[in-house]
Amino acid sequence: xxxxxxxxxxxxxxxxxxxxxxxxxxxxxxxxxxxxxxxxxxxxxxxxxxxxxxxxxxxxxxxxxxxxxxxxxxxxxxxxxxxxxxxxxxxxxxxxxxxxxxxxxxxxxxxxxxxxxxxxxxxxxxxxxxxxxxxxxxxxxxxxxxxxxxxxxxxxxxxxxxxxxxxxxxxxxxxxxxxxxxxxxxxxxxxxxxxxxxxxxxxxxxxxxxxxxxxxxxxxxxxxxxxxxxxxxxxxxxxxxxxxxxxxxxxxx
Amino acid sequence: xxxxxxxxxxxxxxxxxxxxxxxxxxxxxxxxxxxxxxxxxxxxxxxxxxxxxxxxxxxxxxxxxxxxxxxxxxxxxxxxxxxxxxxxxxxxxxxxxxxxxxxxxxxxxxxxxxxxxxxxxxxxxxxxxxxxxxxxxxxxxxxxxxxxxxxxxxxxxxxxxxxxxxxxxxxxxxxxxxxxxxxxxxxxxxxxxxxxxxxxxxxxxxxxxxxxxxxxxxxxxxxxxxxxxxxxxxxxxxxxxxxxxxxxxxxxxxxxx
Ligand code: HEM
Ligand code: SF4
Ligand code: FES
Numbered sequence: 100x101x102x103x104x105x106x107x108x109x110x111x112x113x114x115x116x117x118x119x120x121x122x123x124x125x126x127x128x129x130x131x132x133x134x135x136x137x138x139x140x141x142x143x144x145x146x147x148x149x150x151x152x153x154x155x156x157x158x159x160x161x162x163x164x165x166x167x168x169x170x171x172x173x174x175x176x177x178x179x180x181x182x183x184x185x186x187x188x189x190x191x192x193x194x195x196x197x198x199x200x201x202x203x204x205x206x207x208x209x210x211x212x213x214x215x216x217x218x219x220x221x222x223x224x225x226x227x228x229x230x231x232x233x234x235x236x237x238x239x240x241x242x243x244x245x246x247x248x249x250x251x252x253x254x255x256x257x258x259x260x261x262x263x264x265x266x267x268x269x270x271x272x273x274x275x276x277x278x279x280x281x282x283x284x285x286x287x288x289x290x291x292x293x294x295x296x297x298x299x300x301x302x303x304x305x306x307x308x309x310x311x312x313x314x315x316x317x318x319x320x321x322x323x324x325x326x327x328x329x330x331x332x333x334x335x336x337x338x339x340x341x342x343x344x345x346x347x348x349x350x351x352x
Numbered sequence: 353x354x355x356x357x358x359x360x361x362x363x364x365x366x367x368x369x370x371x372x373x374x375x376x377x378x379x380x381x382x383x384x385x386x387x388x389x390x391x392x393x394x395x396x397x398x399x400x401x402x403x404x405x406x407x408x409x410x411x412x413x414x415x416x417x418x419x420x421x422x423x424x425x426x427x428x429x430x431x432x433x434x435x436x437x438x439x440x441x442x443x444x445x446x447x448x449x450x451x452x453x454x455x456x457x458x459x460x461x462x463x464x465x466x467x468x469x470x471x472x473x474x475x476x477x478x479x480x481x482x483x484x485x486x487x488x489x490x491x492x493x494x495x496x497x498x499x500x501x502x503x504x505x506x507x508x509x510x511x512x513x514x515x516x517x518x519x520x521x522x523x524x525x526x527x528x529x530x531x532x533x534x535x536x537x538x539x540x541x542x543x544x545x546x547x548x549x550x551x552x553x554x555x556x557x558x559x560x561x562x563x564x565x566x567x568x569x570x571x572x573x574x575x576x577x578x579x580x581x582x583x584x585x586x587x588x589x590x591x592x593x594x595x596x597x598x599x600x601x602x603x604x605x606x607x608x609x
Pocket of ligand 2: 424518519520521522523524525526536537540580583584585586587588
């Protein structure tokens with residue numbers, strides 16, 4: 100009886116569990132990206148030369164840069180599209196709410212507010228790209244560059260001088276953009292807030308993703324939950340340390 | 353001294369009243385003066401219905417059959433929890449000693465589109481029957497009697513299969529789930545056969561068809577809150593959902609027959 104009966108949808112993407120697999124698999128890609136992204140940014144603590152060299156290397160390797168960009172962007176879009184479809188189905192499954200509140204015994208606020216935290220993260224992703232990738236927000240910091248004098252890189256703010264220096268002798272001053280950006284408390288605060296919510300999203304999301312992908316049976320569930328808590332804690336602490344370090348003056352120009 | 357020892361209780365009941373599937377319902381308030389703590393929850397409702405009938409009112413419709421925790425009929429959400437406050441206990445097995453004198457108890461039907469209200473607290477759970485039917489048959493040899501122990505089954509597999517097979521199809525998992533998902537139920541039905549040799553022949557088709565039917569009925573999908581297994585009167589473990597995910601992946605992504 101391996102045939103499906105007529106009239107039953109059985110395409111993977113049409114099915115609830117298939118959509119959940121998409122959520123889980125894209126979640127894995129995004130978590131991998133977020134960990135790598137944070138690890139890369141930790142180089143801010145090693146000073147402007149290391150950090151700007153790192154930024155220069157990324158920008159200087161377009162095949163790598165564009166592969167990562169395309170994979171991550173598609174993962175985000177697929178993640179959101181499946182979240183949207185599953186949410187619609189879930190709302191349709193309970194058109195009439197309980198008249199007196201359901202008492203929950205096991206779930207968490209993180210789990211109940213996945214859509215909320217997810218939407219804030221989406222808004223943050225757009226804001227973050229406009230800030231540090233496209234440079235629409237705080238454009239004045241985005242245009243900062245360093246030029247090569249002998250064998251050291253030095254900051255150069257004079258636009259006329261920059262225009263006269265050949266391409267290979269100047270590089271983006273990502274370090275200064277980073278530091279000046281977070282010297283603005285509103286910008287710093289929004290990064291902190293978004294990353295606290297990202298932490299909540301991941302604390303449920305990672306454990307949930309394990310269960311969806313079939314790892315959570317018996318004692319595995321606790322392991323999955325621990326991994327979720329660990330990743331969420333690492334990402335939150337690592338990411339919010341950047342604006343805090345700048346505001347505290349630990350990382351400075 | 354025999355029988356009831358404790359004093360009787362006064363209770364306020366807020367019960368969902370709905371004439372039929374189309375009518376809009378609402379919570380109505382009733383008072384009961386002398387409820388024995390030794391009554392079961394359903395006996396308490398019987399007393400209310402007797403009182404309502406005598407005074408010319410319309411008795412509250414609710415489902416019940418075995419009244420011993422094995423049929424799964426007695427579906428109702430009591431104070432925000434399916435089957436009420438006690439763990440691993442169906443409504444029929446819940447006793448009034450779980451409540452206190454002067455309590456207000458709110459009683460609602462299961463809330464899910466695939467469980468439409470028939471009247472008051474009674475809902476139709478035929479969608480569950482159709483999910484089971486979609487699972488189809490199990491190939492077994494119906495020739496001469498097979499020797500005992502001809503098909504050995506390991507102790508842990510047998511135990512696990514029995515744990516999943518305890519599901520009585522009550523629907524509390526759906527009622528408890530913030531998404532009204534039926535994955536604990538469907539998972540239990542899929543998993544108990546996966547653990548047995550008899551379940552192997554139709555293994556992949558069964559999970560594909562049961563999941564397809566589950567979707568077609570309009571249930572939501574699991575976001576791993578774990579409320580279902582918490583509410584389940586038979587304590588079907590959350591593992592059933594992990595098993596369902598694994599089996600579905602094996603049958604679709606890995607394409608195993
Ligand atoms: C952009 C907006 C986002 C939205 C609207 C969103 C929404 C959701 C929703 C609704 C769920 C499933 C709910 C549940 O399992 O309880 C989920 C799960 C998840 N999210 Fe997101 N999310 C977003 C961004 C992200 C990002 C940036 C990451 C990367 C770290 C991420 C990682 C995860 C993971 C790992 C899961 C678990 C997948 C699963 O249950 O199998 N999400 N997300
Ligand atoms: S899994 Fe538990 S709660 Fe769900 S139908 Fe079966 S017995 Fe009821
Ligand atoms: S009436 Fe049969 S389980 Fe409650």
